[in-house]
Amino acid sequence: MGSSLTQRDGSRFRAWQATLLAVLLVMALGMVRSGASWGSTAYDATSDPYSMQNMTAADGVQTWWNAGYTGKGVDVAVIDTGVAPVTGLNGPGKVINGPDLSLESQNPSLQYLDTNGHGTFMAGLIAGNDGQPGGYRGVAPDARIVSLKVGVADGGVDVSQVIAAIDWVVQHRNDNGLNIRVINLSYGTNGTQAYQVDPLAYAVEQAWKAGIVVVAAGGNSGYEKGASAQGLADPAYDPQILAVGGADSTGTPTPWDDNVASYSATAASCSSACRAPDLIAPGSHMQGLRVPGSYIDQNNPAGVIRRPAPALPAAHAGPGEADAQLRQALLLQLEAGGVRRARHEQGLRRGRSVCGRVAAVQRALDGHGLSRGVARH
Template identity: 30%
Template sequence: MLAALGLVAAGSAAPAVAAPASPAKGGGNPSAEHVPGRAGQDQGLDSTECKFGGKNITSTPWSLQRVLLDELWSTGKGDGVTVAVIDTGVDKGNPQIRPALIPGGKDFVGKAKSGTTDVNGHGTRVAGIIAARQKTGTGFSGIAPEADILPLRYTGSEDPEEQGNSVTMSKAIKYAASQDVDIINISSDTVKKEPNADLEAAIDVAVEKDILVVAAAGNDGADGKLENTYPAAYEGVLAVGASDRNNDRAFFSQSGEFVDIAAPGVGMVSTVPKGGQCSADGTSFSAPYVAGVAALLYEKYPDWTSEQIASRLQQTANRPGLASDARLGWGVVDPVAALSSDDKPQSTPRPDEPKQSGHVTPMSLTVGESETERTQRISVYVMAAGTVLTLLIGGTAIAARDHRRKRAAANGPADTTTSTRH
């Protein structure tokens, strides 16, 4: 089951912000309040044990198997691009993510100061999907394995009385904007599905500085209802839903008109504190997948705006229809297509043109006989009638000849004497 934790700072009237669930095993549970079904509160749908400091998964995750990585990385791996991960912190003890961490991280709820402590594990997973370094013995790495991560811990403190909320998230967003990062990843949302002025103002600061803000759409979508979640639904934010192996909406992914794009969010392998890897589900892990692809685009097109980067991601996504819908947005992100498309930027995604040339129009299904079938039937009848008539005429002629021969035979030989009378 998808689990969720809503965290509320003691003595604070600020709206609570949903925080990630702790793993099935290990890492502890820093929550003071349980709120089922929140965004960013993700763990595996199965009961497999997640051990911090455990082993790496040797195979390549399905979310990477479907991508031609050599082609994807032909123009770069995210070098020089900085992604701020606003989450439960990013543990520096995992060797795959440690080289990606840069100075300047910050802790807004605890005493770690640098943001490189993660007792929950959620932020370390998010960061790994973006920028985990390639390592011998595992098929897993980040989508942008040379990008930099700025760890900002807004929730997930060891102290139950020092849990994050919209205030600490807002502070983290504004701080990230002050550090001139390229991308901000937020894999959480507010417990109350309603706008919050302070949080929206913080988002506006980042958007005005041309920073791409990527946020998880949420995990409350099992009922199929269309609802906004925040900060994903704020103007200027790239809201990411979760897709499964068939490029369909993951059953838990929140649907709504605010959803901009989707990305793999089921069985997502990533790094955990102290070393090792685990698998989990949730839109929390779809958002960093998109952020990682965005980092590759930033390296290839350093002069593009955040709006143009977002538009390229949406324009090249795989979608079942011609335009956007409330389930998958503009479709499931296609990393290779995004990087291999033309070099002309666009500010907004456009619906696809209906395909006409070379399009085969299926024959309409009719209950009665079609004109072609009727013509074919009449032709058969005419040919059959002609054949019968020919047989009848031939048969009659033969019968008449035989009749004459029989009659002649019955009357004897014919008289051949010539008259000589004059």
């Protein structure tokens, strides 16, 4: 039974909006940069066009921070290679460990810890916060990370491990003070079967139906570019969730000179008609938190499943169901707001750009969430 939103409900929904935006803006990672030089006396974040300080300013994220919307009270499930307790992610209660489903789980010295670097990098982009003036802040610096480790040092992971992690999130999303409203899947597989019969696609659909917004990486150039592939990686090829491609900002704060990154998967990689990314988000040269000795300095993290950084959010003011209306509202608002569609020079099929379009995202979520009330159990 529905009811109108209270002021408190509205504040909670705004917190979710901020977190959703956070994952949208960091999902399309392709060419990663180490944050190793950040924080040193020789590094000046203000002069680096790709620093998080400048990226969040250019994308309008800091206007949300100034209004008090920083992701506080919202949990993001990062199903990845684990999260290391590096500066920016080692604050009290910043990271909650879910089950370690990786092949390293039986080694006490490796359990829950990130031996690859990708999971830590993604968690930092989403919610990193070192608490220092002028320091490193992810897009939703006050959100909390729920880490589910599935990958090992070389990035290798079996699809069954990812499915098990998604199932755990669905079952425990509100347990013991948790408020998981987002699942971040920054990778995909090269499955060629139809999404209607694909086990991983089915798992993310169940998460979406449970009120968790799922966004997945469209895919780097590679497996899914083959003649028999789907164009987008699995599960991003499932039209019931949000698929994100990667943009290159070309080092400027303005969105109109952005291009679809060369590594980003598009529908043009298909021999026949197939799905394009729903959204294009910043994906090149992103500055993140690095695990010392990890492999994350590579252009694309090594692994059996290697894709851009994808995956989104999910959370309403109440335990409502994330459904196709929310997805469509977001896409329609971006289109109606005159958002330029990023594209390859060859005119490939493309997705809507969210670079610098915080207001459009906010209008879409306002129009959907604040008008439909809070679903009650």
